[in-house]
Amino acid sequence: MVYINSAKLAALLAAASSICVIFAHPGEVHDPTHVKREIETLNSLATAHKRSLGLCANGLNARALNDRSIARRAAKAEKLRAVRGIPDSKYITFCFSVYIR
Numbered sequence: 001m002v003y004i005n006s007a008k009l010a011a012l013l014a015a016a017s018s019i020c021v022i023f024a025h026p027g028e029v030h031d032p033t034h035v036k037r038e039i040e041t042l043n044s045l046a047t048a049h050k051r052s053l054g055l056c057a058n059g060l061n062a063r064a065l066n067d068r069s070i071a072r073r074a075a076k077a078e079k080l081r082a083v084r085g086i087p088d089s090k091y092i093t094f095c096f097s098v099y100i101r
Helices: 006-022 032-048 060-084 089-100
Strands: none
Touching: none
16 A cells, blocks of 8 residues: 655645746746836726716616517527427416425
8 A cells, every 4th residue: 555645745736836837938027017007007997998887778778679688588488498399488487486485
């Protein structure tokens, strides 16, 4: 039977994982000032272009689009149920509502 010391195994795994990190991107140099400048640029762009979609969600066009997509999906579901011989959706909805409660 082979006995493995857990401390030696942990040290071996740590060494193996550090080798992967070392050789992942050889020669890549990160200039701290360049990284800081890039982060500041990205943050300023993110705050400048931040928009809330909450205002758009309640508009007439958004509601009409949502209603059309619901109707389209319901029609597709009914068509697939008819092709596969599955009972109507009222029965299935009732079963799910009873099961969920």
